[in-house]
Amino acid sequence: MDEKLINSIRNYLIDNKIFNKNILVALSGGPDSVSLLFLLNSVKEEFSINLSAAYVNHGLRSKEENLVDYDIVKEHCSNLGVKLHVKIFKQGEIFEISKERRNSIESVSRELRYNFFNQLVAKDDLIAVAHNRDDQIETQIMRFFQGSSYEGLIGIKSERGNIIRPLINIEKSYLLSYLNSERIKFALDKTNSENDYLRNKIRNILIPTIEEVFPSFRNSLSKLEGKLIDLNQFINLKSKDLEWTNILGSWVTSYNDFLNLSYLERENEIYRVFDKTFHGDIPSYRLPNRFLKPIRKLNFKNNEIILEGHGIQFYRNKEHLIWTLLNNKLLK
Structure with missing residues (x-):
């Protein structure tokens, strides 16, 4: 052994x-x-x-x-x-x-x-x-070319x-x-x-092509992963989680509190409520960066649908933001 x-x-x-x-x-x-x-x-x-x-x-x-x-x-x-x-x-x-x-x-x-x-x-x-480790490297490379967030680049x-x-x-x-x-x-x-x-x-x-040009790329990716983990921990330490309330299966939070967050903090909140919705049942599923792009806006109109797809709908209702399940399956 x-x-x-x-x-x-x-x-x-x-x-x-x-x-x-x-x-x-x-x-x-x-x-x-x-x-x-x-x-x-x-x-x-x-x-x-x-x-x-x-x-x-x-x-x-x-x-x-x-x-x-x-x-x-x-x-x-x-x-x-x-x-x-x-x-x-x-x-x-x-x-x-x-x-x-x-x-x-x-x-x-x-x-x-x-x-x-x-x-x-x-x-x-x-x-x-x-x-x-090989799966990790493949995932990091794939997410890099797909335009993933810094957290996504950490990999699995x-x-x-x-x-x-x-x-x-x-x-x-x-x-x-x-x-x-x-x-x-x-x-x-x-x-x-x-x-x-x-x-x-x-x-x-x-x-194989990357390895031919950069023979030590695996070690470099490992170092980058460590730096991104440190960055993620720093951001989580500095950011304050929003309070989400479950009302009849939908998750509700304050519109103004969400608006006061930076984009990275908003993205983190979306993943938190996504995990709440599906109870972590699909642990390796990631929302594409392009899908999250609308949350960058400075403000949202009342009743505006901010995100829709992947089984969820996220919209404004007066002073609240509501995250609701469209169905029990993830859809693209």
Whole structure:
């Protein structure tokens, strides 16, 4: 067993005060999630952790490929004595949902996957997902070119709500080395080498070019991430949160108080009330920067709709601003 890797997991659990917890591992059968399962299993007694796992077949690949993943997941959980929960979508079902909602397949898959995970956990339980350092870098690069806010450029948070990411600072190559040295089986998704999705294009085309021009760009991004985290903490320290009142499912706050905030503070409030609305059920979902642009205005007319979309409507009603749910799904 790789002690350096194990110590990284130990340090993560200690830093985040994770003891005596039920942890559900999001398990796909790929190298990242399989590594996460085995690493958490190796320290579960030390930290009094009760492990279970959840596998989702999105119905997007061939039945043969899905069967390979499922067999690996089932075998590992059986050997480790970990309870496995399974969700299977019909072939093409998620594709049809994405067309109906006018949303990407990736976004719909993520939403449905997290909905399933949250159905399996109690209030104080945790969901462990296997994002690693490579995923973090891809996310930061993607958000940079999409014009993300400074907070978005921080990338994937190491923990948020009931979601934990113990592998977030570990490179994928290290995880693959660990699995191979321990002779642990895992599946490889061949679609990761295809450039049909934006993240794959970033991983397979953009990053190799960046690395050729800037060989140490990974370290540079890590330093920038640290500076942005410090900046975010400073802004949060200096800013004062607005008071939001829940009235019949809508969130209400003072119009004048909102107007007195800087743009960064207003943006922070929008994300706070967004999380209140969806109860953190969609932890990796981010509102596009272009969607938030209208909140920059100096003032708003009475009954003016400030934001509308992504399942919500935000408007002025006299001396109040009202954030209300349009439906139970996120829409673009």
